[in-house]
Amino acid sequence: MPPSWSYLFALLIVGTSAIASADSGRRISIELTTLRLMHEKGLITDAEMDSALRDLSDSVGDRALESTSLAIGKWSTTIYGVVQSDNVYDTTESFNDFAGNALVQRPGTYAGEHGRFTMSLRNSRLGFRLRAPEYHHVRVSALLEMDFLGNQAALGYNQAYQISEGAYFSSPVFRMRHYMMKLETPIVDILIGQYWDLFGWQSQYHPNTVEIQGVVGQIYARTPQIRISKTIRTRPLTLEMAVAMVRPPQRDSSTPEGQGAVRLSLNKLKGKQTLGAVGSVESPLSIAFSGDVRHFSLPEFTAKPVNSVDKTGWAVGVDAFVPVIPLQLLHRFGNLGLNGEYVWGYGIADLYTGLNNGVANPALPNPMMLNPAPTYTINADPSMVLFAADGTAHLIQIQSYMVGLQYYLPRLDGRVWVAANYMNIRSNNAKLHPNGMFARLSEDRADVNLFGDVTPAVRIGLSYAYYLDHYSDGVSAPNHRVQFSAFYLF
Numbered sequence: 001m002p003p004s005w006s007y008l009f010a011l012l013i014v015g016t017s018a019i020a021s022a023d024s025g026r027r028i029s030i031e032l033t034t035l036r037l038m039h040e041k042g043l044i045t046d047a048e049m050d051s052a053l054r055d056l057s058d059s060v061g062d063r064a065l066e067s068t069s070l071a072i073g074k075w076s077t078t079i080y081g082v083v084q085s086d087n088v089y090d091t092t093e094s095f096n097d098f099a100g101n102a103l104v105q106r107p108g109t110y111a112g113e114h115g116r117f118t119m120s121l122r123n124s125r126l127g128f129r130l131r132a133p134e135y136h137h138v139r140v141s142a143l144l145e146m147d148f149l150g151n152q153a154a155l156g157y158n159q160a161y162q163i164s165e166g167a168y169f170s171s172p173v174f175r176m177r178h179y180m181m182k183l184e185t186p187i188v189d190i191l192i193g194q195y196w197d198l199f200g201w202q203s204q205y206h207p208n209t210v211e212i213q214g215v216v217g218q219i220y221a222r223t224p225q226i227r228i229s230k231t232i233r234t235r236p237l238t239l240e241m242a243v244a245m246v247r248p249p250q251r252d253s254s255t256p257e258g259q260g261a262v263r264l265s266l267n268k269l270k271g272k273q274t275l276g277a278v279g280s281v282e283s284p285l286s287i288a289f290s291g292d293v294r295h296f297s298l299p300e301f302t303a304k305p306v307n308s309v310d311k312t313g314w315a316v317g318v319d320a321f322v323p324v325i326p327l328q329l330l331h332r333f334g335n336l337g338l339n340g341e342y343v344w345g346y347g348i349a350d351l352y353t354g355l356n357n358g359v360a361n362p363a364l365p366n367p368m369m370l371n372p373a374p375t376y377t378i379n380a381d382p383s384m385v386l387f388a389a390d391g392t393a394h395l396i397q398i399q400s401y402m403v404g405l406q407y408y409l410p411r412l413d414g415r416v417w418v419a420a421n422y423m424n425i426r427s428n429n430a431k432l433h434p435n436g437m438f439a440r441l442s443e444d445r446a447d448v449n450l451f452g453d454v455t456p457a458v459r460i461g462l463s464y465a466y467y468l469d470h471y472s473d474g475v476s477a478p479n480h481r482v483q484f485s486a487f488y489l490f
Helices: 001-021 035-040 048-065 165-170 327-333
Strands: 030-034 070-074 073-092 116-120 127-131 137-148 177-182 188-196 222-233 237-246 259-275 279-299 307-327 336-346 386-387 393-395 399-410 416-426 440-455 458-471 476-489
Touching: 001 476, 030 035, 030 476, 035 048, 048 073, 048 127, 048 137, 048 177, 048 259, 048 279, 048 476, 116 165, 222 399, 259 307, 259 327, 259 336, 259 399, 259 416, 279 386, 279 393, 307 386, 307 393, 416 476
Parallel strands: none
Antiparallel strands: 030 070, 070 073, 073 116, 073 127, 073 476, 127 137, 137 177, 177 188, 188 222, 222 237, 237 259, 259 279, 279 307, 307 336, 336 399, 386 393, 399 416, 416 440, 440 458, 458 476
16 A cells, blocks of 8 residues: 555544543444455445445446545444546647647648647546435435546646646646445435536446447536435346436526436346446446526626526437447356446536537627627636627527447456547537637547556556537538547556
8 A cells, every 4th residue: 555545544543543542431443444345244235235335436446446535433434536648749739738628620721730648647537435324224425536637727838827737747636526425325315515417327338349439429426416326226227316406507597407318227137337537337228318498598698788698408318238249248258338328408508528629709789899898707617608780689599419439358358458439429500600700510530549457456448539620611520539538447
């Protein structure tokens, strides 16, 4: 165990021992252990184990079974995380260490004709899962997870509010990734705090790729919420249902966002599945349907608004995972899994990473040629709802889909595998709101990935990805990306 962790545990043990010694009538046991050992000793139930693995699945996958846990009496804290080194070459100067849905720089421009090499550890993360003892059949836990992809000044050179490359990559901002509490009862389960959006039944259908997520056309969002869910388990099937009141995309709408989802799993047909780059788990055949409704209330399109303009955005999505060659045949034939997602919606750009499509509000009319010209200030994040020059508001339409394959080689216990993905995202009305001369109509992305587990704690991955943007003036902009990443899971 690294010295830093030893020091942390020593502080926790000393502090807890001092509290325990003050209560002479009680004796509290303190133990360094793992989730697997606690389960084998009967300190946590099957249900508690399943709940913990679900919470940690996308960050460390089944490796969570061996993550270090500090058990103090009937309480426990599991410490987990990833040290991640990303090394990326792009043929254009379009992307950061993560590409998201950023625009590919157009051919003929300097940035579109020159490459870029990036080295980053900003996607490394640290997490704590806290578990309280079961109380009258109510299980209580909390998840605290952080990484270094926080909001910080943009990269730039000699400009206000921008910082150097050295500061950006070597002194990144530590941010709150997940911060939530969960109460699991015999009737319903309640989740309160920041966690994955329910829409898309995240993170159980995230594609397997070396790149930092979310990638092109992938639903990928975390936000504060209050969620109520119910799980009905039988031997062959599991049915999960959930509704959530979610932080509104525009707080001045005075209306929380609503999300709902249902998921059906076939328990006996399982396959290996890796969520992102590190979350390797065993998953059943499943399909999930989800929906989203959100409200916008905008100041009318004038320099001095009096009235509001109201619009309602919405989205529907379907996700699935299919073990084409199931886990039972892994040793002899390998394991092949298929995952897919389809989404259609209006005003949902914030559910994707860095999605803009090159759109913006037009300038206000200025028939009197005033100087300075009148300006309009919108009270919502960009790219979801925009005005036309005639003052009418439009929700930006989005359609996205992705399909992926993961094949784990036989006779290697799933330690080596390849993955391939294709994604597409498009908008049928972005061209009506260009930011300048053109807007992006659609983007295609395809990748192929090779993964290998050097040890149970060390994983490496190599990826090639092809990006192709299609703009409203008929120009297409390509980018080729090669990435090598190394991961230490603890």
